[in-house]
Structures are given as structure tokens and as C-alpha cells.
Amino acid sequence: MNVLALAAANVLALWRRFLGLALLLTVTTALCVTAFGITHQAETTARDRVREATANRSVVVDRLPDRADAKPLSAATVRTLAALPAAESVEPRAQVSFGYKDDTVAGVLLYATTARASQPPPVLASTRAALFPLADGEIVLPRRSQGSDLSPLLGRTLTVTTTRQTGDGEGTGDSATVTVVGLFDPGWQLDGPDAAYTNDSTVLRWAAARAGVPETDYLDTVGYGRITVVARTAQDVPALLHAVQTAGYAAVSTQQELTELPAALDLIRLAGRALLAVLAVLALLGTVVLTGALARQRTREVGILKAVGFGTRHVLTMLLAETALVTALSAAAGITLGLTGATAAATALRHDPSLAPYLPHHLPLPTTGLLAALTALLLAITLLGAWHPAHRAARLAPGDAIKEW
Structure with missing residues (x-):
């Protein structure tokens, strides 16, 4: 069995261990997608309405x-x-x-x-x-x-x-x-x-x-x-x-x-992005802690793998592949929940006459580039958080790794 297949099998067999990380990533992604879905469409519509309004x-x-x-x-x-x-x-x-x-x-x-x-x-x-x-x-x-x-x-x-x-x-x-x-x-x-x-x-x-x-x-x-x-x-x-x-x-x-209106719109957009960035950073800091703890829990298992012939590079690749797979699945689930949340939020907000003109009646989808960037950011942060403990565990001698529990 190759390393990637083994990583997938581990995720399937040990899913309870990955549940906390998966829930955190899913909720974080869902919140970000919901917020981005609403704010992006509202901002775009507002800018278009203001800039292309008859008065302007x-x-x-x-x-x-x-x-x-x-x-x-x-x-x-x-x-x-x-x-x-x-x-x-x-x-x-x-x-x-x-x-x-x-x-x-x-x-x-x-x-x-x-x-x-x-x-x-x-x-x-x-x-x-x-x-x-x-x-x-x-x-x-x-x-x-x-x-x-x-x-x-x-x-x-x-x-x-x-x-x-x-x-x-x-x-x-x-x-x-x-x-x-x-x-x-x-x-x-x-x-x-x-x-x-x-x-x-x-x-x-x-x-x-x-x-x-x-x-x-x-x-x-x-x-x-x-x-x-x-x-x-x-x-x-x-x-x-x-x-x-x-x-x-x-x-x-x-x-x-x-003349100051475009700058004011840009300031509002940047403020919204900053608030969302704070939310993402706080959630991703928790992700770093969880991924590190998860990798440390696998130290004894790493010792057994090395004892049966797995090399340091293969063990490290397996650990990081497990994290990447959980992150990708969580991102997909989070995007789905986020789009559902954005749709529900937009439907609720349209009942306010002052907000309705700024919310489209179609599904408020964030751009494909934005979703890809969010997924890439999740992968980068989780892999970064898992790298040090995974690398430390992978480099341990089989006997030392088996002793750590």
C-alpha cells in the first residue's frame, strides 16, 4: 500500500481522532464563506448602484x-x-x-x-x-x-x-x-x-x-x-x-x-475584510494547536511504522497527507454549509426594505478565486501547524517513538 493510500485509510479508520480538527475547519470555513458571500455581493451591488446611479x-x-x-x-x-x-x-x-x-x-x-x-x-x-x-x-x-x-x-x-x-x-x-x-x-x-x-x-x-x-x-x-x-x-x-x-x-x-465617496466605499470594504480576517486568524490559531496535538498523539504509531520499515520521509508524508485530506474534506463541507448559510441570511435580510436592493435574488456565490484562496489558506495553515510535530515524530528512532505515549 502506498503512503497516500495508507493516509486515506488512517483517516477513515481514525476519524474520531480527526473529528475536532474537522469540526473547527468546517465551522471556520462556513462562517467565512457565509460572510464573504453576503459582503461580497452587497459590496459589489452597492458600488455598482452608487457609481452607476443616475445621480453619479x-x-x-x-x-x-x-x-x-x-x-x-x-x-x-x-x-x-x-x-x-x-x-x-x-x-x-x-x-x-x-x-x-x-x-x-x-x-x-x-x-x-x-x-x-x-x-x-x-x-x-x-x-x-x-x-x-x-x-x-x-x-x-x-x-x-x-x-x-x-x-x-x-x-x-x-x-x-x-x-x-x-x-x-x-x-x-x-x-x-x-x-x-x-x-x-x-x-x-x-x-x-x-x-x-x-x-x-x-x-x-x-x-x-x-x-x-x-x-x-x-x-x-x-x-x-x-x-x-x-x-x-x-x-x-x-x-x-x-x-x-x-x-x-x-x-x-x-x-x-x-469625490470622497469611492474612498469611503473602499474603507468600508477593507473594514469588512479586516473583521473577517480576524475571525479566520483566531480560528486558524486553534487549528494549529489541534494539528500539533494530533501529530504528537501519533508518535507511538510512528514508532511501529518505522520498526516495520517505513522511512522518515514516508512517515512525514503520511502524516501531512492525513492532515491535508481532513482539511480538504472539511473545506468542502464548510463551503457547502457556508453557501447554505449565505442563502438563508440573504433571504432573511431581503425582508428589510433598506437592505433588499443590495442583495441579489440569486445564490450569493463568492467568486471561484475567493473559494480557492480560502481552501489554499486552510491547507497552508494546517500543514504548517502539523509540520513541526510531524517532523519531530517522523525523525524519532523506532525504540524512542514506541516508548512515547
Whole structure:
């Protein structure tokens, strides 16, 4: 019988002796795989969601009304920006105030705002499932505004008050009819406090009346207040920003405001890896102790093997092969348990709405390279722990080895 076959036979026959080592390695591997499975997928998803989110791919172009040389953000500007190679979409924004008052609402001043397809407000209630895009005359209000509860207005057709300019610095009240088709979280204030979303034509019609210009001339004379250009990928943002600024527009990117975010994500990733490394080191230190003790228990058996003709190298190879076989089997069992644990943990965590977007619905498998590295690390540590006592036992003279018990 060759040495490797003898090592396998020993593991099978003496499995109770190896049980403590096997359990430690299995539990350690399972915990590491479970943790890596969850953290790796969550980290990857978080980084992708943050880096490729619309906000991180946005270039914001602002109108500068106080500067005489500033270009208007007209319909032609929208076409120019949409033609840029890295642009995925162009979302112009215009705002104009309007008021509403009735027996239940003491009076609110809201700002009709063009809705953006890439960043719709968080809708709390609506009259239909697919709320956007909005039709002419439809509006989405904040659920509360200026101390008034606007929830009873859902589904109602309202007559609101707008402003029409009648002369230089003079205006008069006008009225318009809108239908409330949705309510959104008032904490969403990306477009300013008290924004209310409606379709482009409604906003531009009211804005033109307030400015005292024909609706057809409004964009060429006044223009949009802001235009958001969304890049195809996060990597395209610097080139897109440069192209917009080169065209003569005042523009900034959200990436410039979030320069510390990638470093923060890296720090979180490193902290997670460090905690897992501490867990692995503590468990593997126990493995070194167990493997050393196990090898010392085999000293008398080594003496018998050497007495019947086994050489030092063969005995050492057998002892290390036994340790390697137990480690490999334990790693396989630990990986299986770890993947089961990762799946169960992911399923449980998905019930938390704040965590669900960061956990995939498929099995959260760590990468093959990571599993291979973990198995190799276990083998290296256990063999290192077994080497010295195994080598000491293998070098003993047969008579001395038999005496040690």
C-alpha cells in the first residue's frame, strides 16, 4: 500500500481522532464563506448602484440670469446637449409658482416642476400603477406642504391660481385646472421645497404667462432654469462635463461633489475584510494547536511504522497527507454549509426594505478565486501547524517513538 493510500485509510479508520480538527475547519470555513458571500455581493451591488446611479452620472447645467454673457437654456440647447457622444439623456427643468386654497387647505404656494424620468419622486399614493409620464393637466403633489395635509386632494380636479404678467413689474391672477394623480414624500426636495410635478407643457405654459411672453417664444427668450445631462456610464462623466463646459455652459457633475465617496466605499470594504480576517486568524490559531496535538498523539504509531520499515520521509508524508485530506474534506463541507448559510441570511435580510436592493435574488456565490484562496489558506495553515510535530515524530528512532505515549 502506498503512503497516500495508507493516509486515506488512517483517516477513515481514525476519524474520531480527526473529528475536532474537522469540526473547527468546517465551522471556520462556513462562517467565512457565509460572510464573504453576503459582503461580497452587497459590496459589489452597492458600488455598482452608487457609481452607476443616475445621480453619479449626472452633469447639471445651470442658467446664470445675473450674467449677461450666459447662454440661455433653450430648446436648441437641449438638442445640442443630446447630441454629445457620451450623453444618454437630457432632462430640462423649469419651475413656476402656483397657489391653491379651499375649505380643507388653508392655502399653499407650490412650484410646478417638470418631472425627470431618471429621478422621479418617491410616490406614496397614486390613481394608477404607471404614474409617469404625466399627461397634460396632471399633477403630483407632496403629501404635506406648509402645514397642510394634501392627501384628500388625490384624484380630485382642482382650480389653481397662477400669475399672468400684464406689464413691467405688474401681474394679475389667473386660473388653471389640474387633476391630482399622485402624492409623493414631501421629504424629497431635490428640486427644492414645495415642488409639485407636472408635465412639461403645463409648466412652460404657466411660466410663459408669468414672464409675459408667448409660450412659443418662452424657451428662446427665458429658457429652462436647469438642464441635467445623464452620461451613459460613470466613466463618461469627465468627458461629458468637459464637452458641456467647452460648449460655453456653466456645468458641474455630481461626481465632483462626491469625490470622497469611492474612498469611503473602499474603507468600508477593507473594514469588512479586516473583521473577517480576524475571525479566520483566531480560528486558524486553534487549528494549529489541534494539528500539533494530533501529530504528537501519533508518535507511538510512528514508532511501529518505522520498526516495520517505513522511512522518515514516508512517515512525514503520511502524516501531512492525513492532515491535508481532513482539511480538504472539511473545506468542502464548510463551503457547502457556508453557501447554505449565505442563502438563508440573504433571504432573511431581503425582508428589510433598506437592505433588499443590495442583495441579489440569486445564490450569493463568492467568486471561484475567493473559494480557492480560502481552501489554499486552510491547507497552508494546517500543514504548517502539523509540520513541526510531524517532523519531530517522523525523525524519532523506532525504540524512542514506541516508548512515547
